[in-house]
Amino acid sequence: MFILKGIEQLEKAIAKAKKIRPRVEFDSFGRYRVSGSKGRFYRVICKRSDNGYKLVECTCKGAEKGLVCYHAAAALSLHVALARREQATQMCTSPAKETDEVTYLPNTREPIRVENYGSVRLPVYN
Numbered sequence: 001m002f003i004l005k006g007i008e009q010l011e012k013a014i015a016k017a018k019k020i021r022p023r024v025e026f027d028s029f030g031r032y033r034v035s036g037s038k039g040r041f042y043r044v045i046c047k048r049s050d051n052g053y054k055l056v057e058c059t060c061k062g063a064e065k066g067l068v069c070y071h072a073a074a075a076l077s078l079h080v081a082l083a084r085r086e087q088a089t090q091m092c093t094s095p096a097k098e099t100d101e102v103t104y105l106p107n108t109r110e111p112i113r114v115e116n117y118g119s120v121r122l123p124v125y126n
């Protein structure tokens, strides 16, 4: 588990994710499964702690040691996109209805390939 403080922290992991192109599967908001190098999936959880820190958990060995892994980077790029969409919908109408229109929120378990890592922008918490 690590605390996400800014995009700089993720640069290396994002570069690796771009190279490896893991599959990211959506479970529920903040819960994702990301494919690892040996074909297994790691669970990545993105959440906000009580004191406002953004916490990212991954079940891989690296993350256990507090390292930023590419699974987390891949999941975060999706998570951030979803979070942004959620914020936008809260300003408009009922979130439940709006999220139905998010194309990558499938009711199926189809794998999602996350693109555009370069455009990922993450909020900075001090």
Ligand SMILES: [Zn+2]
Pocket (backbone or CB within 6 Å): 042, 058, 059, 060, 061, 062, 063, 069, 070, 071, 072
């Ligand atoms: Zn990981």
